[in-house]
Amino acid sequence: MSACFHSILKPFPLFSQFHSNRCTWNPNFTTPFSIQSHNYSNICHRRCNLPSIRVLEHGTGILSPADDDTDVSVAGGVPDIDDGVLDSGEGVVQGVVDVEEEEDETESAPKTKRFDKKKKGNDDDEDGEDHRFKLRNGREVFEEKAYLVGVARKDNTEELFSFEESLKELAQLADTAGLMVVDSTYQKLANPNPRTYIGSGKVAEIKTAINAYGVETVIFDDELSPGQLRNLEKAFGGNVRVCDRTALILDIFDQRAATREAALQVALAQMEYQLPRLTKMWTHLERQSGGKVKGMGEKQIEVDKRILRTQIGVLRKELESVRKHRKQYRTRRLAVPVPVVSLVGYTNAGKSTLLNQLTGANVLAEDRLFATLDPTTRRVQMKNGKEFLLTDTVGFIQKLPTTLVAAFRATLEEISESSLLVHVIDISHPLAEQQIDAVEKVLSELDASSIPKLMVWNKVDKAKNPEELKLKAKNLVDTICISALNGSGLDEFCDAVQEKLKDTMVWVEALVPFDKGELLSTIHKVGMVERTEYTENGTLVRAHVPLRFARLLTPMRQTCVSQLPTPTSLEEE
């Protein structure tokens, strides 16, 4: 993979052998670095600024890895990123579905499906490795060949996604990280093998595939224990890197982190993940010296762990100050009593597109996973003059690493402090229901389940049956159909937000003195005014207003009681 944190321990040989002039690989992760001056992303990545050319062109064709070593999928030169994502995903699922079902440890000859080649021969040998350096998120990454492995648990009752669906998503994640997925396989298991996660026969089968395809990274769809990682790496041999879904997601986040806050959060998550996984990377010294420094590897791990723990401590402190800063900012924002609405949802559901449409913001929205890591808040001004603040934030995914949720606490607090959550759903996605459940699961982990919610079925323009969907949504409570891309349904969306916000507000009757005209106009902007009456002593307002704002009106609410009987004029809103 382009460089997951895991890979820091074992830098892929190509990084140092090839193109050393093009990139700076920094395997020196154990050196404590200055938090103030270090860009954390640099720990893992090489950056160059080359024009973006990227696509995987996969077809599908059934071949056994052993029977044709020229049949290798290659990176084409078509500058169409979207196709690459879809193709790789579809290819993998086909590969999975058509694989002959295998029982536990019954290791028959591997029967796998792989992607069609677009070019004859091994893509390493003809023009060197140049075409496998791709630009991803402004960084040049080496497009390693990846092989995906899933496990179908027999007691898979709690999982939201089937193993095929999960594996397909893993392929999308791999593509987002800049990997070239060459094939995938799975095994049906009652329980994972504690040593190697999968059975020994499957390990041998994957080894065959590694040799046939020239695989550089094997990615497992579930989190592996440190021991399993080590044993698998040993089993697959020297240069093959083994990693899991968590490491892959952490790597994507690392590539995406564009602000200091995001970089800090990702670095913390990576280090927390890495700590128990430090391996004996110094054992080569023992071998070189004929065993004279025996035990050195052991000691070095302790040193590494200590350094890593220190770095984690420094990062936590740093993040705490970021959090405080964010909180102050939020408190200042709360002083302006505009309700805060947060967009939540599965990654790629269209949250940023919706924010952009409603506010003219310029948040990056693209057909890739985890395009957004940092929250953005913008004011939405509705046609009727009402306002609310809309916050776009990081998307969720099933099996979201706990280290990430913990590290992104500062960012995710935005969500838990909102008046209303807008759950954006890609309704055209075949797994929309499972994605909804996955998002609800994360929301409950964040203690945000009790915040009022509006369900937004986005991308209706892309769905097969838009009219049917709209009818269905009409019969459901708090559900709106929109297309964030073409803007349809946005008026209904704003009305629904306003209605839902009303539920979160409190009812007040207040007599606002004539010299507090600005208060009155704020009530109109942020609240739902039922009536205004002009009396001798001021304007009598009956309205739903945000709780914070109701507190501001407390003194006027007290006066109002004595003033209620004598309205001089009445204005229906």
Ligand SMILES: Nc1nc2c(ncn2[C@@H]2O[C@H](COP(=O)(O)OP(=O)(O)OP(=O)(O)O)[C@@H](O)[C@H]2O)c(=O)[nH]1
């Ligand atoms: N057809 C169609 N595409 C949409 C719609 N809304 C968003 N998209 C596309 O979906 C892709 C993802 O959109 P984003 O707005 O980046 O999604 P997001 O939820 O912010 O994704 P993350 O930041 O990764 O969590 C982009 O290619 C959008 O153009 C829609 O209503 N219809």
Ligand SMILES: [Mg+2]
């Ligand atoms: Mg986004």
